[in-house]
Amino acid sequence: MKRFCFEQLLLAILGVLMVTGTSAHAFVCLQINGHCARWAQGGATLHSFLGNPGTPLINGTLSWDQNAVNAANDWNAEGAAFHFDVVVGGSFITPCGAQGAGHACPNTGPVGDNPVFFADNFCGVGFGDIIELTNNCADSSNGSMLNAPVFVNSTVSWNAYDGAIRVVNNQVINDIRRVLVHEFGHVLGLDHPDTNGQMVFAIMNSRESSIDRLQPDDISGLFSLYPNSAPSGGGATNTGCAVAEHGASMGAWILLVPALLLPLRLRRRANSQARQPH
Numbered sequence: 001m002k003r004f005c006f007e008q009l010l011l012a013i014l015g016v017l018m019v020t021g022t023s024a025h026a027f028v029c030l031q032i033n034g035h036c037a038r039w040a041q042g043g044a045t046l047h048s049f050l051g052n053p054g055t056p057l058i059n060g061t062l063s064w065d066q067n068a069v070n071a072a073n074d075w076n077a078e079g080a081a082f083h084f085d086v087v088v089g090g091s092f093i094t095p096c097g098a099q100g101a102g103h104a105c106p107n108t109g110p111v112g113d114n115p116v117f118f119a120d121n122f123c124g125v126g127f128g129d130i131i132e133l134t135n136n137c138a139d140s141s142n143g144s145m146l147n148a149p150v151f152v153n154s155t156v157s158w159n160a161y162d163g164a165i166r167v168v169n170n171q172v173i174n175d176i177r178r179v180l181v182h183e184f185g186h187v188l189g190l191d192h193p194d195t196n197g198q199m200v201f202a203i204m205n206s207r208e209s210s211i212d213r214l215q216p217d218d219i220s221g222l223f224s225l226y227p228n229s230a231p232s233g234g235g236a237t238n239t240g241c242a243v244a245e246h247g248a249s250m251g252a253w254i255l256l257v258p259a260l261l262l263p264l265r266l267r268r269r270a271n272s273q274a275r276q277p278h
Helices: 064-076 176-188 216-225
Strands: 003-009 017-019 043-048 083-088 115-119 132-139 145-147 150-153 166-168 171-175 254-256 273-275
Touching (some): 043 064, 043 176, 064 176, 083 176, 132 176, 150 176, 171 176, 176 216
Parallel strands (some): 043 083, 115 150
Antiparallel strands (some): 003 132, 003 273, 017 254, 132 145, 132 150, 166 171
């Protein structure tokens, strides 16, 4: 069985907001040899090791782990044929290591293990401008997902809140809840629509923005991978991993640059590679 490992090197920080325009559904799946990567069993268990910040967060939660649970439940609430379970704590197995015994792909750990944890590097490599990273591993013969650890950059500032991105003393305060919603989208098999030539409002876009909840495009992507019933809101369910509605009119898009210009921290993606099991 061939296996495929690809890194989702996360969300960029952006002080730019997208406004107005009629967006098309343009979700993109993570593709492996022409297959959309997906969990064949229709679910995944996340193990959250994020812990407790010591003081209440802005949104009233008392732990980082609760925000992981809330982010997973955002996806669960849509009613697709996929479900996240979140286990808080337990035995932590480092995902770092070469492919082989205990590592489905390089730096992913054992099959079925999906830890969510703070780290100051990605298996010995600095994060640079990246604030989170999901390292997916899947079977290259059919796209069946094997595991997907989520690394959270511990060297940047975090809190949990709704609404516009907050800046304190010229420093971005990242909202862990919306970032985890995005990352869990990668875990279940979605990619970035904006880095694949699409212009849509979506939490799966590659830049952290004031979008803090799932958007219709995100939900359509979920149902394209795990069809069950119509997405909430009555939108049409698309199947397969082709980008939907390429020719739809996008309307006007305006970039609003705030008075305080923030450095753009662009998301990067590592090269994908197919691996033979040892």
